[in-house]
Amino acid sequence: xxxxxxxxxxxxxxxxxxxxxxxxxxxxxxxxxxxxxxxxxxxxxxxxxxxxxxxxxxxxxxxxxxxxxxxxxxxxxxxxxxxxxxxxxxxxxxxxxxxxxxxxxxxxxxxxxxxxxxxxxxxxxxxxxxxxxxxxxxxxxxxxxxxxxxxxxxxxxxxxxxxxxxxxxxxxxxxxxxxxxxxxxxxxxxxxxxxxxxxxxxxxxxxxxxxxxxxxxxxxxxxxxxxxxxxxxxxxxxxxxxxxxxxxxxxxxxxxxxxxxxxxxxxxxxxxxxxxxxxxxxxxxxxxxxxxxxxxxxxxxxxxxxxxxxxxxxxxxxxxxxxxxxxxxxxxxxxxxxxxxxxxxxxxxxxxxxxxxxxxxxxxxxxx
Numbered sequence: 001x002x003x004x005x006x007x008x009x010x011x012x013x014x015x016x017x018x019x020x021x022x023x024x025x026x027x028x029x030x031x032x033x034x035x036x037x038x039x040x041x042x043x044x045x046x047x048x049x050x051x052x053x054x055x056x057x058x059x060x061x062x063x064x065x066x067x068x069x070x071x072x073x074x075x076x077x078x079x080x081x082x083x084x085x086x087x088x089x090x091x092x093x094x095x096x097x098x099x100x101x102x103x104x105x106x107x108x109x110x111x112x113x114x115x116x117x118x119x120x121x122x123x124x125x126x127x128x129x130x131x132x133x134x135x136x137x138x139x140x141x142x143x144x145x146x147x148x149x150x151x152x153x154x155x156x157x158x159x160x161x162x163x164x165x166x167x168x169x170x171x172x173x174x175x176x177x178x179x180x181x182x183x184x185x186x187x188x189x190x191x192x193x194x195x196x197x198x199x200x201x202x203x204x205x206x207x208x209x210x211x212x213x214x215x216x217x218x219x220x221x222x223x224x225x226x227x228x229x230x231x232x233x234x235x236x237x238x239x240x241x242x243x244x245x246x247x248x249x250x251x252x253x254x255x256x257x258x259x260x261x262x263x264x265x266x267x268x269x270x271x272x273x274x275x276x277x278x279x280x281x282x283x284x285x286x287x288x289x290x291x292x293x294x295x296x297x298x299x300x301x302x303x304x305x306x307x308x309x310x311x312x313x314x315x316x317x318x319x320x321x322x323x324x325x326x327x328x329x330x331x332x333x334x335x336x337x338x339x340x341x342x343x344x345x346x347x348x349x350x351x352x353x354x355x356x357x358x359x360x361x362x363x364x365x366x367x368x
Contacts, residue, residue, distance in 0.1 A: 038079045038080065038081045039081075040054040040055060040081075042079060042081070043072060043075045043076050043079060043081050044072075044075075046075040046078065046079065047071040047072050047074070047075035048071065049068055049071055049072060053068055053072060054072050054076075056069075057069045057072035057073065057076075057148070058072075058147070058148050058150065073144055073147075076147075076172070077168070077171060077172065080171050080172060080173055081172075082147060082172050082173055082174065095149075095150045095151060095152055096125060096126050096127060096152070097126065097127050097128075097129050097149070097150070097151045097152060098121050098126050098127070098128050098129070098151060098152065098153050098154070098155060098337070099128075099129050099130075099131055099146045099149065099151040099153070099154045099155070100114065100117065100128050100129070100130055100131070100154075100155045100156075100157065101131045101132075101133055101142065101146070101154060101155070101156045101157065101159050102114070102130075102131075102132065102133070102156075102157040102158060102159065103132060103133050103134060103158065103159065104132075104252075104253070106253060106254065106280065107252060107278060107280050107307075107309075108279075108280065108309040108310065108311060109278065109279070109280075109307040109309050109324070109326065110157050110158060112309065112310070112326055113157055113179065113180075113326060113329070113330055114128075114157065116326070116327065116330040117155060117330055117333075117334055120330065120331075120334045121334065124338065126152075129149055129151060131145060131146060133159055139159070139161055139162075139165045140165070140168070143165075143168060143169060143172075146174070147172060147174070151174070152175070152341050153174070153175040153176070153177075153337045153338075153340065153341045154169070154174055154175070154176045154177075154337075155176075155177055155179065155333060155334070155337060156176065156177070156178045156179065156181070157179050157180065158179065158180045158181055158223070158225070159178065159181060160181055160220065160222060160223045160224070161178070161181075161183050161185075163183070163184050163185045166183045166184075166185035166187065166188050167185060167187065169188065170185070170187040170188055173344075175337055175340035175341045176188050176189065176337075176340075177189045177190070177191060177333045177334075177336050177337045177340070178190045178191070179191050179192070179329060179330075179333045180192050180193070180225060180324075180329070181223065181224050181225065182224035182228070183224075186348065186350075187348055188348055189333075189336045189337075189340065189348040189349050189350070190348075190349075190350045190351070191329050191332050191333040191336065191350075191351045191353070192224075192225075192329070192351070192352055192353070193324045193325065193329065193352065193353045193354070193355050194352055194353065194354055194355050195224075195225055195228035195229045195232065195306075195355075196228045196229070196231055196232035196235075197232060197354075197355060198229060198232060198306060198322035198324075198355040199228065199229035199230065199231065199232025199233035199234075199235075199236065199275070199306075199322075200232035200233065200235055200236040200239075201232075201236065201322065201355075201357055202229075202232075202233055202236060202275040202304045202306075202322060203232070203233040203234065203235065203236025203237040203238075203239075203240070203242075203275065204236040204237075204239055204240055205236075205304070205357070205363070206237075206273045206275060206302060206304065206363070207236070207237055207240035207242045208240065208366065209273070209302060209363060209364045209366060210364070211272050211273035211302060211364075212242075212272060213245045213269060213270070213271045213272045213273070214237060214242065214244060214245055214271060214272070214273045214274070214275070215244065215245045215246050215247070215248065215264060215271035215273070215274050215275075216230055216233055216234075216244055216246075216247045216248070216274075216275050216277070217247075217248050217249075217250050217257060217260055217261075217264075217274055217275070217276040217277060217281050217282075217285065218230055218247060218248070218249050218250065218277050219249075219250065219251060219252035219277040219278060219281070220251055220252055221249060223252075225277065226277055229277050229306060230247070230277070233275055245269070245271050246264070246267075246271070248260040248261075248263060248264055250276070250277075250281040250284070252277065252278050252280065252281065253280070253281075254280050254281070254283070254284045255284075256281075257276065257280070257281035257282075257284035257285060258284045258287070258288050260281075261284065261285045261288040261289065262288060262292070265288075265289070265293050265295070271301065272300070272301055272302070273301060273302040273303070273304075273363075274301065274302075274303050274304070275304045275306075276303065276304070276305050276306065277306055278305060278306050278307050279305035279306065279307045279308065279309045279311070279312045279319060279321055280307075280309070281305070282303050282304065282305030282306075282312075282319055282321065282362070283305070283311065283312075283317055283319065285301075285303055286303060286317060286319070286362065289301055297362050298361065298362055298363050298364045299364070302320075302362065302363040302364050303319065303320070303362040303363065304319075304320050304321060304322070304362070304363060305319050305320070305321035305322070305362075306321060306322045306324070307321065307322070307323070307324050308321045308322070308323035308324065308356075308358050312358070312360070313358075313360070317362070318360040318361035318362055319358075319360055319362045320357075320358065320359055320360045320361070320362045320363040321357075321358050321360070322355050322356070322357060322358070323355060323356040323357070323358050324353075324355055325353050325354070325355070325356075328353055329353060332351050332353070336349060336351075
C-alpha cells in the first residue's frame, strides 16, 4: 500500500550481481572460450565457415547468404563475440556511434528525449544511429542489425523486452541503458520514473474531486509503464473506496486513443473522469469530447495525463498531468551509458526517479 504525498518519493540505485555463466548455450568448450579473448577465427571454427565470412557477416553492405550469416551470428552469440569492442577499438577503430532504439516518435515525450540525448552525445563526439523496433514482440532482428552496425553502446527509449531478449543483449557484451521501461533482468541498466506513485496520485486526486465514474485509458498492455501506472491508479482509487469504472486501451497512440474515447462515451454509463497513461492520449480524449460529443472539460469530464510534454501546458489544452523528469532521466541514462562503454566491469544500475503532479485546467477545482 502506498502512503504519503507524491513529493516524498525517492529515486533508488542498486547494483545487482552480474552473472556471466548464463545464456542459451552452456557447453564446457564455449564457457572456456569466453574466459579468454575470443577472435573471429574462433567464431569461424565454431560456425564452420571461413574467417572472411565472419567479417562479411558483421559488415552491413557485404554480400553473404542469410544461412551463412545466421551461422555466424549463432556462433558469435554462443561465444559472446562482438567485433570492434570498446577495449579493442578506442585507439584506432572506434566507431564513435551510439544506437538509439525506439518504436515510435509520435509521442512528443520521446522526440524530446531524442533531442536531448543527441545533443549530449554530439558534444561528446558521438553520432546517433536510429533503429525502430516493434512496440512489442520479436526484438532479435533489430538486435542483429545493431550488432552488425558495430555501435559502441545502445540507448533504448521505451522498448519492451522479454527477459530472454535482455539476456541476449547482455551476452553480446554491448553496453545498454533502457529508458522508461522496466526489464525483468538485472544485467541491464535501467532509468525510469515512479509510475506506480504517479498513477496512485491520479486515482486519489480524481476521487477526491467527487468523481464517481473514473476510467483508465491505458497504453501498450504488455509494457511496464502501462502495468505500473494502472496498478498505482487502481490502488489510489481503492484508498478512496472507489473502483475503476472501466479500462480502455489506446496503445500510447493518438488515433487509437480517439477510437477508445468514442467507445467509452458511446456506452450507457460514460465516465465523468479519465486518467490517460500518457499526455498524447489525454489530448486525444479532449479533442474527441469537445468536437464529437460536445462535452466540456473539466465541467463535464476531468482528464489527467502522464509525462508533461510541452503541449500539455498550451492554453488550449491546459492538461493536468504527472510530470516525468525528462532532463534528469536523459542525464542519468547518457552518463550511465558512457561509463559502461569505458568501464567494461561496471555493474548495471537501476534508477527510479520521482514524479510531480502538474495541476492545470483539465480537472475540476477541489470542492471546498
